[in-house]
Amino acid sequence: MMRTKLLSLVPRATVACRHMSSATKLTTVEVNDKTGIATLTMNRPPVNGLNLELLRDLQQSIEEIEGNKSCGLILTSSNPTIFSAGLDILEMYKPDKERIRAFWTQLQDVWLALYGSSVPTAAAINGHSPAGGCLLAASCEYRVMLPKFTIGLNETQLGIVAPQWFMSTYLSILPRREAERSLNQGRMFTTEEALRVGLVDEIASSKEEALAKCADFIATFAKVNPLARSLTKQQFRSADLQQLENERVQDLEKFLFFINQPAVQKGLGIYLESLKKKSKN
Numbered sequence: 031m032m033r034t035k036l037l038s039l040v041p042r043a044t045v046a047c048r049h050m051s052s053a054t055k056l057t058t059v060e061v062n063d064k065t066g067i068a069t070l071t072m073n074r075p076p077v078n079g080l081n082l083e084l085l086r087d088l089q090q091s092i093e094e095i096e097g098n099k100s101c102g103l104i105l106t107s108s109n110p111t112i113f114s115a116g117l118d119i120l121e122m123y124k125p126d127k128e129r130i131r132a133f134w135t136q137l138q139d140v141w142l143a144l145y146g147s148s149v150p151t152a153a154a155i156n157g158h159s160p161a162g163g164c165l166l167a168a169s170c171e172y173r174v175m176l177p178k179f180t181i182g183l184n185e186t187q188l189g190i191v192a193p194q195w196f197m198s199t200y201l202s203i204l205p206r207r208e209a210e211r212s213l214n215q216g217r218m219f220t221t222e223e224a225l226r227v228g229l230v231d232e233i234a235s236s237k238e239e240a241l242a243k244c245a246d247f248i249a250t251f252a253k254v255n256p257l258a259r260s261l262t263k264q265q266f267r268s269a270d271l272q273q274l275e276n277e278r279v280q281d282l283e284k285f286l287f288f289i290n291q292p293a294v295q296k297g298l299g300i301y302l303e304s305l306k307k308k309s310k311n
């Protein structure tokens with residue numbers, strides 16, 4: 031394994047990091063030698079749109095962290111204002127038949143790996159986090175968010191329906207009434223609102239502070255037996271994980287049927303146009 035000191039890329043207070051993966055282009059993994067915590071950074075400009083390749087790299091990085099006996103995983107973004115814009119709409123608009131199957135299957139794999147991860151997980155949400163971005167953050171056990179950003183499962187606003195496992199992820203954090211209402215509304219929460227409803231656990235004023243708070247959360251497990259901790263986590267999450275495992279093929283077919291509806295394609299086209307117009311103004 032390649033061991034590179036990345037002192038210039040990390041805050042001064044951090045002692046040393048092992049750069050575990052450099053082969054992947056869209057994610058990086060750095061393990062802090064002192065704490066043993068791995069930081070997984072998404073790096074797909076301009077908005078960390080979750081396309082097939084980013085999802086593949088995410089899964090590879092999660093597996094790398096699991097296999098490397100890291101004490102925990104912190105998910106974050108290299109973009110200073112966007113954690114992740116969610117699924118790359120270009121994967122779903124006028125899709126290629128084979129690629130869209132691979133894309134959705136890969137998204138399932140990433141969720142199974144992250145939601146079911148055996149190590150403690152936290153998200154340092156250093157920017158906007160709509161839809162699939164929110165799903166990733168919500169799949170972690172703890173969330174620290176920077177002010178003046180937004181987060182939420184906004185699928186209904188785009189005319190699409192969040193599948194059951196997106197809902198289960200919300201329900202693992204939010205009270206049922208809040209989860210149902212905000213999913214139906216496609217509500218995006220400001221950082222402060224997200225804290226109030228419990229969608230995020232803490233607010234930090236900088237990315238460094240968010241990473242430190244995530245590391246503090248992970249450190250709360252330092253004296254807990256790791257096997258007891260991970261089996262307990264698994265028991266909490268196994269029904270949700272098992273449900274998708276059992277229904278993977280049906281879930282894929284439902285997604286393909288839904289996304290290929292002319293009305294859904296039309297809606298996605300209009301939404302993409304509105305995003306493009308906005309970015310030109």
Ligand SMILES: CC/C=C\C/C=C\C/C=C\C=C\CC(=O)SCCNC(=O)CCNC(=O)[C@H](O)C(C)(C)COP(=O)(O)OP(=O)(O)OC[C@H]1O[C@@H](n2cnc3c(N)ncnc32)[C@H](O)[C@@H]1OP(=O)(O)O
Nearest residue numbers: 115116117118119158160161162191284285288305306309
């Ligand atoms: C019964 C049920 C059965 C099955 C289930 C069926 C269906 C479920 C299917 C799908 C589930 C989908 C979940 C998703 O994740 S959908 C994606 C939702 N994402 C969004 O709505 C976010 C949209 N983007 C934004 O709000 C903003 O871009 C921003 C806040 C993230 C960032 O704002 P900025 O002002 O900083 O940047 P922009 O100028 O807006 O964007 C720059 C650039 O990026 C393009 N872009 C933005 N987001 C996306 C995206 N998600 N996909 C693709 N492209 C995106 C944007 O168009 C700009 O492009 P140009 O520079 O103009 O080329």
